[in-house]
Amino acid sequence: MRTPIVAGNWKMNKTVAEARELVSEIVPLMKEMTDVKVVLCPPAPALLPIAALLEGTQIRLGAQNMHWEASGAYTGELAPAMVAEFGRFVIIGHSERRAYFGETDETVNKKVHAAQATGLTPIVCVGETLEENEASQTSAVVSRQIKEGLKDVNADLIIAYEPIWAIGTGLAATGEMANETIKTIRAVLAELFGTAKAEEIRILYGGSVKGSNAAEFFSQSDIDGALVGGAALKADGFAEIAAAAQNEVTKK
Ligand code: 13P
Numbered sequence: 001m002r003t004p005i006v007a008g009n010w011k012m013n014k015t016v017a018e019a020r021e022l023v024s025e026i027v028p029l030m031k032e033m034t035d036v037k038v039v040l041c042p043p044a045p046a047l048l049p050i051a052a053l054l055e056g057t058q059i060r061l062g063a064q065n066m067h068w069e070a071s072g073a074y075t076g077e078l079a080p081a082m083v084a085e086f087g088r089f090v091i092i093g094h095s096e097r098r099a100y101f102g103e104t105d106e107t108v109n110k111k112v113h114a115a116q117a118t119g120l121t122p123i124v125c126v127g128e129t130l131e132e133n134e135a136s137q138t139s140a141v142v143s144r145q146i147k148e149g150l151k152d153v154n155a156d157l158i159i160a161y162e163p164i165w166a167i168g169t170g171l172a173a174t175g176e177m178a179n180e181t182i183k184t185i186r187a188v189l190a191e192l193f194g195t196a197k198a199e200e201i202r203i204l205y206g207g208s209v210k211g212s213n214a215a216e217f218f219s220q221s222d223i224d225g226a227l228v229g230g231a232a233l234k235a236d237g238f239a240e241i242a243a244a245a246q247n248e249v250t251k252k
Contacts, residue, residue, distance in 0.1 A: 001252065002202050004218065004245040005158060005225035007039040007123065008232025009064060009091060009206075010046075019046035023053045025235035030059055033242045035249040036225075039089050039123075040232075044078055047086040062089030062123065065097055068110035080118035090115050091227075092122045093149060095164045105148030112153045123158045123227065124149055125206070126185070130165035138163075139184045146188045155197040158204065159185055160227040166207025168229060175213075178205045179220035186222055211240025218248040 014022060019042050030038050041062040042050055051061055067077040083090050092115065093108035108124065115122040126145040128138045142161065150157070161182050166172050173181075182203045190198035205217045206227035217223045225245055231237040 001249075002200065002224045003035065003037055004249060005037045005039060005202050005204060006033075006238075006242045006245050007041060007062065007089070007091075007160075007204065007225070007227050008238055009094070009227055009229050010040070010042045010232060011064065011096070011229060012043060013233055014042060014046060016046050016049050019043075019050055020053060022233070022235060023050050026238060027053065027057055027059065029235055029239035030057070030242060033239075033246045034058070036242050036245045038242055041087075041089070041091055047083075051086040060089060061087040062091060063087050064091050064094070066090050066092075066111065066115070068107070068114040070114075080114045080120060084118050084120055088121060089158070090120045090122055091160075092124050093145075094125045095127055095162060095167060099164075105145055108145075108149040109151050109153070112150060112157065116153055116156060121156060121158060123160050123204070125160045125162050125227070127162040127164050127167075127207070133163060133165060138181055142181060142185055143188050146185055147192070150189075150192055155189075155193040155201060158202045159189070160204040160206045161185060162206035162227060164207075168208070170208050172208035172213055173205070175216040175220045175223070178217060179222050182220075182222045209241060211237055211244065214241040214244035215248065218245050 038059045063083040066083050092111045097103040112122045126142045128141040132141050202224040204225045204227045205223050209226040209228050210231040
């Protein structure tokens with residue numbers, strides 16, 4: 001069975017002081033979530049202070065982005081080894097990075113290579129726009145993103161399927177819709193890595209996940225957790241989502 005992952009992508013929110021406060025609220029709420037892997041992806045300045053707060057807990061840290069080069073003249077960028085000092089995970093190719101910062105399947109591929117070479121587990125984001133969805137291109141788009149983004153990498157990764165129209169809109173996909181696309185993604189992963197490995201890869205859903213709809217996603221056959229934006233910025237809301245994942249494991 002694939003252990004569910006509930007990851008919080010804080011995006012460009014929370015100063016270090018605010019991050020500390022949020023984490024101090026999150027930690028006690030997660031004590032009982034022993035069957036769920038909880039991952040926090042705060043802004044880069046908060047990685048070091050939060051790492052200290054998470055010592056001795058089961059909660060893991062990740063970054064929201066990084067460069068593919070090991071070091072050098074890349075003003076404003078974060079090197080893989082800098083992330084690896086504090087985190088185990090790194091979000092790669094979030095749709096906001098693709099839309100606002102020019103990331104492509106090609107740069108995603110370079111970053112996945114770099115993450116794996118540094119011992120980080122990449123959380124690779126894919127997802128279609130509203131126009132693509134309405135034109136029934138969802139399968140084609142996510143298949144291309146997976147095939148191009150994961151060229152010649154290994155299966156030590158996590159996928160997050162985040163339909164762009166569902167991000168920050170309050171308009172989540174239905175559990176069934178998301179599950180169908182995630183099954184397509186798993187089929188493409190099977191082409192790349194073989195069926196056995198594809199069955200082991202965690203595929204998360206992201207896009208307006210909250211406490212009240214989390215169970216609808218986690219009860220689906222192929223959805224292995226969530227990448228949470230807005231609802232991850234409040235301890236209670238985030239814990240409710242983790243509890244829904246924990247509840248699903250307990251049922252099985
Ligand atoms: P929301 O949960 O705010 O819709 O954001 C989802 C997301 O983009 C997580 O990476």
